[in-house]
Amino acid sequence: MNTTSQPEVFGAISHPARRQMLDLLVEGDHAVNAIAGNFKMSRPAVSQHLRVLLDAGLVTEQRCGRERRYRLAPERLGPVRDWLSHYERFWDDHFDRLARHLNKDAE
């Protein structure tokens, strides 16, 4: 269990606004202004948060005319899920047994 891998990811999701941005992007990709419309902070602040998410690899950006569309890249949440999986058994043994069963299937 390597807890130091992808440290930026845990930092990136530690801010409520950034989690909310990811939640927004679940619906599909969005331009910066569309994202910023959901927040009280200034648009540059939103840009900076998006930069953090981009650096963490949690989103990708695509230039699209004068817009920049941000798209969710949820694979990078993998380390979080992996780390969390070590704790699953504590709150839901039933679920855990099934998860391990699935892993066995995958082998």
Place this chain on the structure above:
Amino acid sequence: MNTTSQPEVFGAISHPARRQMLDLLVEGDHAVNAIAGNFKMSRPAVSQHLRVLLDAGLVTEQRCGRERRYRLAPERLGPVRDWLSHYERFWDDHFDRLARHLNKDAE
């Protein structure tokens, strides 16, 4: 999906040392010195990290003579798991279907 609930939890697990402390406590409860032995930082620094985990509800402390034993309280990772669950489908649809199936069972 309330991304602002239990914000401390996401902050608490954002630091690699604190995740490593939780990982340690998976094995069972430990006194502070036993925990500190695994880190290069000073013991007070470890105490301060443990305080963050305590405030987040991720560990409990029990006075035991002159020791203080910290024990994992993994239920508080629930918000993290819940938030993450909205992304499961992106990397493992099969797993997601089974998760939803389990939820249906639970009703």
Place this chain on the structure above:
DNA sequence: AGAATACGTAAGTAATTACTTACATGTCAA
């Protein structure tokens, strides 16, 4: 009682974070 142990807390500091406003750059539209 007195010394050693186990720990928290205080206080100080350097680094980082989360903003802000002002500005620069590239794109589209009249």
Place this chain on the structure above:
DNA sequence: TTGACATGTAAGTAATTACTTACGTATTCT
């Protein structure tokens, strides 16, 4: 081409974080 739009970047700042050393407080041991 001129102006409006979409966005990143720079620079400054206040707040927070992650440490450090010094010290205080129980508890146990002799």
